[in-house]
Amino acid sequence: MRFKAEIDVMPLDALLDPQGKAVTSSMKNIGLDAVEGVRIGRHVRLFVDAGNQAEADKMVDEACKKLLANQIMESYTYSLEEA
Amino acid sequence: MRFKAEIDVMPLDALLDPQGKAVTSSMKNIGLDAVEGVRIGRHVRLFVDAGNQAEADKMVDEACKKLLANQIMESYTYSLEEA
Numbered sequence: 001m002r003f004k005a006e007i008d009v010m011p012l013d014a015l016l017d018p019q020g021k022a023v024t025s026s027m028k029n030i031g032l033d034a035v036e037g038v039r040i041g042r043h044v045r046l047f048v049d050a051g052n053q054a055e056a057d058k059m060v061d062e063a064c065k066k067l068l069a070n071q072i073m074e075s076y077t078y079s080l081e082e083a
Numbered sequence: 084m085r086f087k088a089e090i091d092v093m094p095l096d097a098l099l100d101p102q103g104k105a106v107t108s109s110m111k112n113i114g115l116d117a118v119e120g121v122r123i124g125r126h127v128r129l130f131v132d133a134g135n136q137a138e139a140d141k142m143v144d145e146a147c148k149k150l151l152a153n154q155i156m157e158s159y160t161y162s163l164e165e166a
Contacts, residue, residue: 040126043126
């Protein structure tokens, strides 16, 4: 079975996000004053071949821990569905 | 009212994604052979002050079009909920 994972990797809330801060300022400059608290991370889409959902889940979690997210500075969440 | 938007900005399917390709290769190197088709984009979280959901939706869409996504190379999707 083939599963699709949609993964979000975001900077931890406790850490500054200079890129997000710059974008928040830029929003004001283009007239979108109501936008605030922008934070920017990565979105990763991938596919996994696995026997069942639990197995796929395990692989995606391992991929996040080992490669996609730096857990010192980032947190990750993902959703998994049959593709 | 305050709304939270979760925005995904991804490279268009028709375009190469060298970063995703590199990560797909790295997955094989760490033993995750079942992972394939990795594509990497940005995830943006932001808050909007707006009178109602429709107004917030309009602002988020404008933010995506004007600042967050380059529509020549990227597509965006978002979800919006009261924060």
